[in-house]
Amino acid sequence: MRILPDDLYLKWPELTARICFAYNTAPHSALGNVSPFEIYHGVPARNPFAPAIPPAHVDAAMPPVDLNDPAAYATAVATSVSAFTSMARAHSDFERKTTAERLNETGRPRTFEIGDRVKVYVPPTHEEMLATGRRAKHLLAWRGPCEVIEKLSTTTFAMQECSTRRRFERALVNILPYKATSAPLPPSFDPAYSTPLIVDEFIAVRDEPDGPFYIAKVKTVTDTTISVHYYGSTNPDVSKAKFLPCWHLPNNDLMRRQLLQPPNHLPYSGDLEIASLDVLLVARGLLMTASSRLRAKSHRLITPMLDDLFLF
Numbered sequence: 001m002r003i004l005p006d007d008l009y010l011k012w013p014e015l016t017a018r019i020c021f022a023y024n025t026a027p028h029s030a031l032g033n034v035s036p037f038e039i040y041h042g043v044p045a046r047n048p049f050a051p052a053i054p055p056a057h058v059d060a061a062m063p064p065v066d067l068n069d070p071a072a073y074a075t076a077v078a079t080s081v082s083a084f085t086s087m088a089r090a091h092s093d094f095e096r097k098t099t100a101e102r103l104n105e106t107g108r109p110r111t112f113e114i115g116d117r118v119k120v121y122v123p124p125t126h127e128e129m130l131a132t133g134r135r136a137k138h139l140l141a142w143r144g145p146c147e148v149i150e151k152l153s154t155t156t157f158a159m160q161e162c163s164t165r166r167r168f169e170r171a172l173v174n175i176l177p178y179k180a181t182s183a184p185l186p187p188s189f190d191p192a193y194s195t196p197l198i199v200d201e202f203i204a205v206r207d208e209p210d211g212p213f214y215i216a217k218v219k220t221v222t223d224t225t226i227s228v229h230y231y232g233s234t235n236p237d238v239s240k241a242k243f244l245p246c247w248h249l250p251n252n253d254l255m256r257r258q259l260l261q262p263p264n265h266l267p268y269s270g271d272l273e274i275a276s277l278d279v280l281l282v283a284r285g286l287l288m289t290a291s292s293r294l295r296a297k298s299h300r301l302i303t304p305m306l307d308d309l310f311l312f
Helices: 016-025 036-041 070-106 126-132 274-282 297-307
Strands: 117-121 142-149 157-163 167-171 175-177 200-208 213-221 225-232 244-248 255-257 271-273 279-286
Touching: 016 036, 016 279, 036 070, 117 157, 117 167, 142 167, 200 225, 200 274, 200 297, 213 297, 225 274, 271 274, 274 279
Parallel strands: none
Antiparallel strands: 117 142, 117 175, 142 157, 157 167, 200 213, 200 279, 213 225, 225 244, 225 271, 244 255
């Protein structure tokens, strides 16, 4: 259910019969490469793609069964099911034992040290479930990067999210190593999964899905909207362009670009709905140099869309 795309997830009841059939007729290694259907019924399931029904296997050790005798037939079926069940249980125990031996031979107990970067499981909220139309168990709700700040016990740790400084306390089962580079966050945003936007974060964002995009700085963040202050440049060579805050007089659209706010001017700003950021956001986590230029990694993030960048 977790890997179903949204369009199929909304009509999952129509797919349950196919999913169950595929699961019950597929050979399982824990059952000795026998399908659950064959374990229960004693014969393979009829596959609509098979050219013919395979011939039945006759065990010479079993006496012939009189199909006209209901009691004898029921006894034979019960014996067959019991034998398959015993085989499945024995093989499951064997698989569990050999898997444990293999993992214990090469693996090591998971633990974390102070300062390690991890991601933690955060149960989705009711609002997130309503926004996606999914149940809680069908949402991948891991948050990161977080930094381990305290070891509460041998299996419990306290973490702090790097972007929001929010504190989490989790057991080992709800902590995973955070494997990522130091590159800026990817140019996508989903209210249910993505790390929340933070104040003073630089982003590249559009006003409309098909419009040009702007470099902007996040000023305020609420549950439903963000307010941004737009930055502009006149240099088409983005690797050398200086992005400065934009200002304007009240009731006047004439822009001025400078670091400090001019007298009587207002910031050129805008409000964006968080629910629309999945189609408006071009890049996030952009970094500026002291001279108001984009750093190299941030420059590479927007390079494929440079033709859409608005120049003031």
